[in-house]
Amino acid sequence: xxxxxxxxxxxxxxxxxKWSPSSRSKWVDRFLARPPFDTKTEEVARKILADIQRExxxxxxxxxxxxxxxxxxxxxxxxxxxxxxxxxxxVDQAFKKAAAxxxxxxxxxxxxxKKKSWNMASPHGGKLGEQYVPLDRVGAYIPGGxxxxxxxxxxxxxxxxxxxxxxxxxxTPTRVDxxxxxxxxxxxxxxxxxxIYKIGGxxxxxxxxxxxxxxxxxxxxxxxxxxxxxxxxxxxxxxxGLDLVAGPSEIAILADSSASARNSAADLLSxxxxxxxxxxALFVTxxxxxxxxxxxxxxxxxxxxxxxxxxxxxxxxxxxxVVVENLDAGxxxxxxxxxxxxxxxxxxxxxxxxxxxxxxxxFMGPWTPEVAGDFVAGPSHVLPTGGAAIxxxxxxxxxxxxxxxxxxxxxxxxxxTLPVIQAFSRVEGLDAHGRSAEVRFAKMNRSDGVME
Numbered sequence: 192x193x194x195x196x197x198x199x200x201x202x203x204x205x206x207x208x209k210w211s212p213s214s215r216s217k218w219v220d221r222f223l224a225r226p227p228f229d230t231k232t233e234e235v236a237r238k239i240l241a242d243i244q245r246e247x248x249x250x251x252x253x254x255x256x257x258x259x260x261x262x263x264x265x266x267x268x269x270x271x272x273x274x275x276x277x278x279x280x281x282v283d284q285a286f287k288k289a290a291a292x293x294x295x296x297x298x299x300x301x302x303x304x305k306k307k308s309w310n311m312a313s314p315h316g317g318k319l320g321e322q323y324v325p326l327d328r329v330g331a332y333i334p335g336g337x338x339x340x341x342x343x344x345x346x347x348x349x350x351x352x353x354x355x356x357x358x359x360x361x362x363t364p365t366r367v368d369x370x371x372x373x374x375x376x377x378x379x380x381x382x383x384x385x386x387i388y389k390i391g392g393x394x395x396x397x398x399x400x401x402x403x404x405x406x407x408x409x410x411x412x413x414x415x416x417x418x419x420x421x422x423x424x425x426x427x428x429x430x431x432g433l434d435l436v437a438g439p440s441e442i443a444i445l446a447d448s449s450a451s452a453r454n455s456a457a458d459l460l461s462x463x464x465x466x467x468x469x470x471x472a473l474f475v476t477x478x479x480x481x482x483x484x485x486x487x488x489x490x491x492x493x494x495x496x497x498x499x500x501x502x503x504x505x506x507x508x509x510x511x512x513v514v515v516e517n518l519d520a521g522x523x524x525x526x527x528x529x530x531x532x533x534x535x536x537x538x539x540x541x542x543x544x545x546x547x548x549x550x551x552x553x554f555m556g557p558w559t560p561e562v563a564g565d566f567v568a569g570p571s572h573v574l575p576t577g578g579a580a581i582x583x584x585x586x587x588x589x590x591x592x593x594x595x596x597x598x599x600x601x602x603x604x605x606x607x608t609l610p611v612i613q614a615f616s617r618v619e620g621l622d623a624h625g626r627s628a629e630v631r632f633a634k635m636n637r638s639d640g641v642m643e
Contacts, residue, residue, distance in 0.1 A: 205506050206510070207482055207486055207513075208512070208513055210513050219511070219524070222473065222528075225471065228421075228422055229422070232419055233426070239392075240393060240397045240400075240426055240427065243403075247403040247404060248403045248404055251394045251403065252265065254394040255390065255391075255394065258394075259367070260367055261365050261366075261368075263365065268389055268390055268405045269406075270371060270387040274371070274376065275376055275377075275380050277373070278376035278380070282374055286341075290341070290381055293342065293566060294349055294381055297350070297571070298352075298353055299569060300570055301350050301354075304588055305588050306321075306323050308322045313600060313604045314603075315601050315607060316601040316603065316604070317601040317604045318599040320597045322597050324355075325357070325591060325592055326354070326356050326591055326592065326593060327358060328358040328360065329351050329359060329409055329410060330360040330362060330413070330431075331351070331384070331412075332363075332395055332396065332415070333379065333414060334364075334391075334420075335391060336391065336417075337466035338465060339374055340415075343415065344375055345381070346573055346586070347573060347586065348379060349382045350571060350590070350591055351383070351413075353588055354591035354592050356591050358385055359385050360385070360386045360387075362387075362388045362390045362395035362399060363375055365390075365391065369389070370389075388405075388406055392420060392423075393420065393422075396412060401430060408431070409431060411432035411433065412432075412434070413433075413590060413591075414434070414573060415573055416438070417439065417467050418439065418467065420438075421438035421576075435573070435574075435575045435584070437573050437576055438577055439469035439470050439471070440462040440470045440532075440576065441472070441473075441530050441576050442458065442459060442471075443473040443530035444534040445475050445522065445536065446478070447477050447537045448477065449538050450476070450481060451536075451557065452485045452488050455481075456489045456491075457488075458560050459472040459474060459485075460489065460493065460502060462561065463501075463505035463509070463510065464496065464501060464502050465501075466501040468509075471509045472509060472510045472511070473511050473524075473528055474510075475513045475524055476515070477514070477516070477517060477521065482512045482513075482514050489506060489510070493506065518537060519546070522546045526548050528578075531550075531575060531576045531580065532574065533547060534553075534561055535553065535554065535555050549580050551580045552574055570585065571586040571587065573586035574586070602631075606632065612624070
């Protein structure tokens with residue numbers, strides 16, 4: 192097996208190129224040119240969503256049978272309390288302790304970042320401000336196919352709980368025996384999910400977006416997924432709110448000669464093992480010697496990993512090592528990539544942090560591997576992918592709150608701003624707008640109701 196693997200994964204299959212902002216590289220251009228969505232993937236997602244919208248629960252039954260090879264009735268969609276109790280018995284103590292620690296840290300970060308309602312005085316005794324209130328019913332998608340992402344349960348549902356959302360729905364794929372991974376169930380229960388459903392894939396997104404008899408619709412869907420789940424989320428936007436575009440994992444590492452080849456390779460591989468084959472990993476360095484050492488380490492370390500077959504696909508198609516003249520050029524390339532995860536493996540990383548403009552999350556220095564963010568640091572690991580970091584930010588507690596502007600004018604405030612209101616009303620041809628302010632200061636002719 193290792194001989195076959197070594198024929199598949201060789202150093203020359205992992206691309207290593209030189210790049211500068213003033214020159215072009217076909218390999219860099221190909222690596223950066225990842226489309227926001229695939230037409231064929233979207234067509235599949237669109238059909239499934241249309242069937243779920245039309246057929247409701249029976250559509251979910253059909254697609255669960257087709258893709259998960261499980262025959263479930265609508266009454267079996269929702270996880271029963273006895274299943275959660277059984278999961279609590281099954282999960283080992285080491286994981287329970289780990290989950291508790293992650294929950295504590297994610298909750299603390301959410302509390303620290305939670306926005307509170309506030310007011311400021313207007314010029315003449317009134318008040319202006321913002322009011323934040325939690326959403327009523329949200330849905331979280333928890334991947335559970337190729338990897339049971341129990342950590343995602345904690346990185347999504349915990350935020351909704353701290354925001355004050357009363358109904359927190361979680362959808363995750365069923366296993367072939369009709370059960371849900373006990374570690375996912377345990378994490379969801381710990382995080383505060385109020386309803387858990389054995390529904391995965393596009394059909395889960397459709398169920399939460401449109402609602403069925405078994406699963407009433409939600410107001411917003413959060414959480415990562417494969418390319419089909421991501422496409423489905425885009426297609427249901429407007430029926431529900433969304434957090435961001437979060438598909439196959441990505442990582443970029445910017446390193447100087449002080450970085451460790453072994454550590455860098457390990458970090459790149461951590462994101463290549465998710466199993467979709469669409470993962471992206473970019474290593475940018477000022478040192479040719481380091482780049483070559485990382486390439487050797489990637490091959491050596493892959494041989495010892497359980498998911499070596501999945502990783503080999505990414506090494507050939509989604510891995511790129513780039514040598515640049517200086518760190519400024521490296522920063523520019525990484526900003527163009529707009530990575531989900533960005534590691535700064537350089538001397539004085541705080542200095543270079545100021546130049547990073549586009550990334551889902553930044554990991555600083557040799558003691559902050561990306562995996563710390565995946566599992567325990569505190570910020571949610573649900574982050575934008577596919578270049579979406581240029582327009583989206585990662586999941587935060589804000590995603591589970593509504594923001595309402597509050598305007599409380601005094602009579603003097605309105606009188607002072609009346610000329611402004613009148614000017615805009617005149618220019619925009621909206622005389623009723625101007626009149627709604629003017630009428631408060633005008634005397635009315637009681638016989639005809641006309642302002643004097």
